[in-house]
Amino acid sequence: MFRWISLLALIIFCSQANAYRVEPMVAEMEPIGKRAQMSMRIDNTSQVPLTVELYPLSMTMDEHGNETIEAADNDLLVIPVTAIIKPGRSQSVMVRYLGDPSIAQSKSYRIAVKQVKVEESGANSGQMGLLLQFNTLINVRPKNTEPKLAIKSIKSKDKKWIIEVENSGNSYGRLSDTNWTVSDGIESKYLKGIDISKLIAGTLILPYSTRFFEMQPLNKFNVANLKIDIEEGN
The missing domain is CATH 2.60.40 (Immunoglobulin-like)
Structure with missing residues (x-):
């Protein structure tokens, strides 16, 4: 019996763990012009409706790779900030850079895509669930800049x-x-x-x-x- 319970829990975990995907996970933009805007796509690969919220965050990193993130609503416009996606459907998300167009070096951001728990009634109300969050990486890079x-x-x-x-x-x-x-x-x-x-x-x-x-x-x-x-x- 324990073996079957464990197997059932694993199946539920896996189905929730693959509830949705976000593309692209890594992208590059420019601070001005056509490339100051991009699109993301969120695919609901589950059999139930998916609710997500999106947060733009600025990102810095210390010498050991530890990140510090802060709200970046003044730098990045994300539309929509909340989406309800039907099973098997996708949601397009627009991201536009609104920060300083004359930056002299690249800046890094993350778009946090967070699954929101929705209370359900009926037979599914007690079902095990795993809320996921994807943190995409966006580098805003001016022209004529390069790493050394x-x-x-x-x-x-x-x-x-x-x-x-x-x-x-x-x-x-x-x-x-x-x-x-x-x-x-x-x-x-x-x-x-x-x-x-x-x-x-x-x-x-x-x-x-x-x-x-x-x-x-x-x-x-x-x-x-x-x-x-x-x-x-x-």
């Missing part, structure tokens, strides 16, 4: 490499958009962006900032003599 990434230090800690990366550019950057030449004077290896993303979790670096990343070590490399050269990827 460089490795500042490499250390070993708890069987991981700790890579300090500086972005001295005026745009956000991603390690997954770069290629690396890794060498310790004896061993040498060339890593493309897709390889780097498998070794490092989270590759975003905001402009004029430094981040420390944990990286899976490469076999046979001596971290004491390690050097990493970064170049822009294709």
